[in-house]
Amino acid sequence: MGAIVLSTAGLVGISAPAHAVTDAGAGAIIASTMFQADASEAGQREISQSDFNWGVRSSFRNYIKGPIAGGSITAVGGAAADSAGILTWSNGAGSLKEAESFSGRVSFTGGVSYRGHAGDQYEGGYGLNVDLTNPTIEFEETAAGVTGVLYIDAFANPYGGAEGIDEKQVPFANLTFSDGFAVEDDTLSGTATATLHEDGVDAFIGFYEAGSQLDPITFSATLAPAVTEVAPEAPTQNGGTVTIPEVEGIEYVVDGEVVSPGDLELESGVPLKVTARAEEGYALTEGSTSEWTFEYEAPVVAEASLTVTPTSDLDPNGQTVTIRGSGFDTSADAPAYLPVNKAGFYVQIGWIDEEWRPSEGAPSSARSNAYSVWVQDTNADEPYMLWDEAEDGTASFTWEVEIDKATLDEKQREGAQLAVFTIGAGGQQQPMNEKVIPISFADETESPEPDDTESPEPGETETPEPGDTETPEPGDSESPEPTQSETKSPNDNTGSPSADAVDHSVDDLTEDNRGDIDVPASAKAGETITVNVGEEYAGEQVDPVLFSDPYVFDTATVADGGAIQVTLPNNVTGEHRFAVYFAGETGADGVLGWSTVTISAADNEGQDAKDADDTGDDSEEVTTAGTNDNEADKSGGLAKTGAEPVIVAIGGLLLLVAGGVALVASRARRNGMQQ
Known part of the structure; x- marks a missing residue:
């Protein structure tokens, strides 16, 4: 065995009642300080069971029981004594530290009371009154062998020239263990010689000098498994979150409670203290950090x-x-x-x-x-x-x-x-x-009061004489100015292409951007259809467009499920291309996807509507989603293809002029994206 360092770490003192004895000296319990070993340090092993036998000093026992002192020897507090006064202590507890050498400490409870020279003139009824209780044995391995000290609670009343003593854990005896005192498997046992320590002289009321030989001791102990040394890992902080690591043999404690590995949320302005401690069978590496404090101040976010x-x-x-x-x-x-x-x-x-x-x-x-x-x-x-x-x-x-x-x-x-x-x-x-x-609008403007202008009395109106009326010369009549077309409401399901669609072209639809949306293969005119755009676009705004004469529906917002709904015009039939653009985007790069849809006549439409439907593919307008109650829808929408030439001839000029105005006016139809 090499060099050894004595360890007394982890011994916990427990207070006890003051010294007390009975007049008879038997059955008295002498309570003092009991040491409980802590085997949580690295390299330490708990001593779970230990026995200790000692007669103190044979000559002192003989004197007490002899005719001069006429006294008694009584075991107290859990210790046992045989007829010769040899004492046995059991259930000792402590720890053994194993490094390059070993050292340890074991404590016991109970002890012995010596009484002699009975007489009423003495306080307590005895002239000689000595109590030795609660021994503790410390030992360490040195180059010269295993040595140690026996500590004891000592009480003695004044006797002769001695002042007496009443102290706890007095160094009472120096111990020298035999060569056989060693750890084997899970046991430690051996014997030791004992000599009186200089601090123990007063416990014998001056009977013996320091260094006097005492009775030898016999010691044995059972050891718990060895403790594994482990270093705690520091928790980490990221903003307002502290992450507790997972380390074998280590548990982390916050506010007295063990917390699981993972994230802890910090409260702004409130410090969080985290402590690491060793689990059973483990010990923290000496010098390792085991306590951290984290703080977090949440950024002040301005109120919008x-x-x-x-x-x-x-x-x-x-x-x-x-x-x-x-x-x-x-x-x-x-x-x-x-x-x-x-x-x-x-x-x-x-x-x-x-x-x-x-x-x-x-x-x-x-x-x-x-x-x-x-x-x-x-x-x-x-x-x-x-x-x-x-x-x-x-x-x-x-x-x-x-x-x-x-x-x-x-x-x-x-x-x-x-x-x-x-x-x-x-x-x-x-x-x-x-x-x-x-927000709120003002009440609608009230209708104007009736005109106060007086109506002419009957007969006051002059009747022109025959021939007074001038007949206009041929060619003198002024042609009426064409009236300006009103901008179509977004919900009018009439059949004109949308002016908003001037930047959208059928040429935008390529094989590269075909698909990516799910359009019903067929639908009826005036029906509201569901177009699946994709859940990844939920919350985004898109522009639906029907080709070939492009018409842009109102901007729609993709629902959480990835779909939009569009109401088809009442008078559109045939096969059409249905495209979805990113809101406000044009050109092929602005197309989210496109597909085809075949639109058939509504169930309640008559033959006129059927004739109007025969105008061919991609030729009718498209409207925004929503209900459509305008008169154009109820009357069948656009005129039939093949309308009478007379009507076309008469309306040609008016349509040309009004159409240009309507084109400009309809550009203002859409006012933004729809959510």
């Missing part, structure tokens, strides 16, 4: 602000409103398929349900709009708007837009509130960017 001017008494026939926003969050990135870098947000004017917020699970059907702009960092062209980014990274914007009641009424839903509102774009759900301000 939305203002609308004016908000009430808006002119139903047309009102310019100014919408300003600031403090909007800009952190969300846009999906790769969108033509912007940051997802941004929509500013919309329309109708919302009581529960309308996407972040709270409201579907897109809880919102409808007639005016919309997409605020982001990349594109300035309509229907986009560039935001102004502040130093703190938030966005602001100003949008001036003219609105009217009729356009908004087309999007009205029962029970919905008219409002300006904002929501995250690009499929993002951002509660901080969901703002709303209700």
Whole structure:
């Protein structure tokens, strides 16, 4: 065996009642300090069972029991004594540390009371009163062998010239163990000689000098399995999250509770203390860090602000409103398929349900709009708007837009509130960017009062004399000016191509962008069809278009399930190409996908409608989704192909002039993307 270092670590003191004995000296319990070993240090093994035999000093026992002292020897506190006064202690506990050498410490409870020289003149009834209890044996391996010290609680009353003693764990005896004292398997046993320690002289009330020979001791112990040394791994922090690692033999404790490996969320401004401790059979590596404190301060996010001017008494026939926003969050990135870098947000004017917020699970059907702009960092062209980014990274914007009641009424839903509102774009759900301000129009203008001009009395009107009326010369009559065509309402299912479609061409539809959408193979005129675009586009805005004479439906928002709904015109039949563009995009690159659909006549249409349907493929207009109650639909829509030449001749000039005006007017038909 090599060099050894004595270890006394892990011994825990437990307080006990003060010294007490009975007059008879028998059965008295001497309580003191019991040491409980802690075998949690690396290289230590718990001593779970130990026995210790010792007679203290034979000559002292003989004196006590002899005729001079006439006394007694009594075991107390769990120790046992034979007739000769030899003591046995059992159930000792402690620890053994094994490194290059070994050392250890074992404690016992109980002891012995010596009484002699009985007499009433003595306090307690005895002139000689000595108690030795609760021994502790420390030992260590040295180059010269295994040595140690026996500590004991000592009490002795004054006797002769001795002052007496009452102390705990007094170094009482020096021990020298025999060569056979060693660890074998799970046991440690051997014997040791003992001599009186200088601090133990007073315990024998001066009877013996330091170094006097005491009785030898016999010691044995059973060892628990060895402890494995382990170093804890430090938890890691990422923002407001602390990750607890998984380490064999280590458990982590927060607020007195063991926590499982994984993530812990930090509360802003509240420190979190994490402590590592060894599990049973393990010990922390000496010098390793076992305690950490984490802190987190959540960033202060500015509250987004939305203002609308004016908000009430808006002119139903047309009102310019100014919408300003600031403090909007800009952190969300846009999906790769969108033509912007940051997802941004929509500013919309329309109708919302009581529960309308996407972040709270409201579907897109809880919102409808007639005016919309997409605020982001990349594109300035309509229907986009560039935001102004502040130093703190938030966005602001100003949008001036003219609105009217009729356009908004087309999007009205029962029970919905008219409002300006904002929501995250690009499929993002951002509660901080969901703002709303209700708006309202003034009451409709009242009909004018009847004209106060007096009607002429009967007979006052002059009747022209015959011949007074001038007959115009041939060619003098002025031809009536053609009337300007009214712009078609988005819900009119009439058969003219949409002016909005001038930038969409059938040439945009190629084999490369064919497919990618699911269109019904067949449908009836006037029927609402469902077109599956794909769940990956949920929340995105798209432009549906019917070819070959292109007509753009109102911009639609892809529902959570990946679909849009479109209502076909009432008078369109034949095979057509149905395409879906990204909102505001043109050209082949703007096509999300396309397919064909065969449209048959509605069940309730008559022969005239059938004749109108025979105009061929890709020749009729397409309208936006929604119901269609206009008179053109009820009367069968467009005139039949093959209309009488007379009608064509008469209307030719008027159609040419009115058609040009209608083309320009219809460009204003769409006012934004639909959510």
